[in-house]
Amino acid sequence: MARGELMKKLLASYGQEDQFRAVAEEIIGEEERKKNKVLARSLRKTLENLGQVPKAKGLAPLLPFPDEAREFIQRIEPNRTAQDIQMSTENVRLFTGLLREFRKSDQIKQHGLPVRSKLLFCGPPGCGKTLCAEVFAHELGLPLFVVQLDRLMSSYLGETATNIRKIFEFARRQPCVLFLDEFDAIARSRDDGGEHSELRRVVNSLLLFIDQIEPSGFLLAATNLDQALDPAVWRRFDEIVWFDAPDERMIRKFLKNAFKNVKTNFEPEQRAAALVGYSYAELDKICTQAIKLSILGRSKSISLRHFNAAVEDAKRRTKRAERLSN
Ligand SMILES: Nc1ncnc2c1ncn2[C@@H]1O[C@H](COP(=O)(O)OP(=O)(O)OP(=O)(O)O)[C@@H](O)[C@H]1O
Ligand SMILES: [Mg+2]
Known part of the structure; x- marks a missing residue:
């Protein structure tokens, strides 16, 4: 069968394991016939490994999505894995514990105990809050469903409360990770709204929903604010998770990882000290830029010149950004 037809069949088998495996076998068979042995072997290995992980709950048919919420909520396909994120030892321990608790939640609930499922992510921009939501899912x-809170809060207020209720109702029934990004919008709104304002009423009802919900997956929220966060907000979460800017040791690890699949003619890890103060997002840009410069220069490996040029770009960006924020 033509490859396109097989792809269509594969997509149509979403959520039906037997059919999915049958189509996957057809694809592997076709690659074997075409003598693409390496690809066929690798596909077969991937298919065999699928059976070894617990069946992903995400493969279950999704509940109908509330139409009215489409503007504020987006489904993101979680592609990045634990290998793509650098985390402090403290956070690795915390997430390992949370995963274990989630997988054994029936056992915990049988004893009448609550499972931790509401997490607040705090920390400066570009240090992994959104990435972690994806990896965790x-x-x-x-x-993973991402709620754009700033957009939701600025929608017509009379409808905001109804939309919030629908989103929470959805997350109560659908096992998922519901991620309230830009949670600062809430903290700001609490300050901006006068005591009896409509906005304050909406914010308070959102906090009440967070209080009451027992998600069938996880409720995550992320904010750039930390100390400024009102205790009335953070006490509603089971855990507060801090995502700090990388120190020299973490930068060394990041650089090692970023250049692991390419050739360099300098020691990237030795450049770490000079990069203290940059976020992970900036480090990522620097490494990508250095690789691009070596490609454009048709070099066989990445040189210190490429790397330094990428760092200079980052310096220029941060200088401009600082000027804009002052
Ligand atoms: N801890 C990390 N490990 C590896 N890469 C990271 C890490 N943190 C950030 N990055 C890189 O930077 C990008 C942006 O990070 P992310 O969106 O997670 O930041 P954030 O903390 O959510 O920032 P903001 O507060 O601006 O929303 C990521 O897609 C990833 O490429
Ligand atoms: Mg983010």
Whole structure:
């Protein structure tokens, strides 16, 4: 069968394991016939490994999505895995514990004990809050839904409360990771709204929903604010997770990882000290830029010249950004 037809069949088998495996076998068979042995072997290995992980709950048919919420909520396919994120030892321990608790939640609930499922991510921009939501959903095997709170809060207020209720109702029934990004919008709104304002009423009802919900997956929220966060907000979460800017040791690890699949004619890890103060997002840009410069220069390996030029670009960016924020 033509490859396109097989792809269509594969997509149509979403959520039906037997059919999915049958189509996958057809694809592997076709590659074997075409003598693409390496690809066929690698596909077969991937298919065999699928059976070894617990069946991802995300593969279950999704509940109908509330139409009215489409503007504020987006389904993200979690692609990045634990290998793509650098985390402090403290956070690795915390997430390992949370995953374990989630996988054994029936056992915990049988004893009448609560399972931790509401987490607040805090920390400066570009240090992994959004990335971690994606990685965590991937590890849990749950679909990820991102709620754009700033957009939701600025929608017509009378409808905001109804939309919030619908989103929470959805997350109560659908096993998923519901991620309230830009949670600062809430903190700001609490300050901006007068005591009796409509906005304050909406914010308070959102906090009440967070209080009451027992998600069938996880409720995550992320904010750039930390100390400024009102205790009335953070006490509603089971855990507060801090995502700090990388120190020299973490930068060394990041650089090692970023250049692991390419050739360099300098020691990237030795450049770490000069990069203290940059976020992971900036480090990522620097490494990508250095690789691009070596490609454009048709070099066989990445040189210190490429790397330094990428760092200079980052310096220029941060200088401009600082000027804009002052
Ligand atoms: N801890 C990390 N490990 C590896 N890469 C990271 C890490 N943190 C950030 N990055 C890189 O930077 C990008 C942006 O990070 P992310 O969106 O997670 O930041 P954030 O903390 O959510 O920032 P903001 O507060 O601006 O929303 C990521 O897609 C990834 O490429
Ligand atoms: Mg983010």
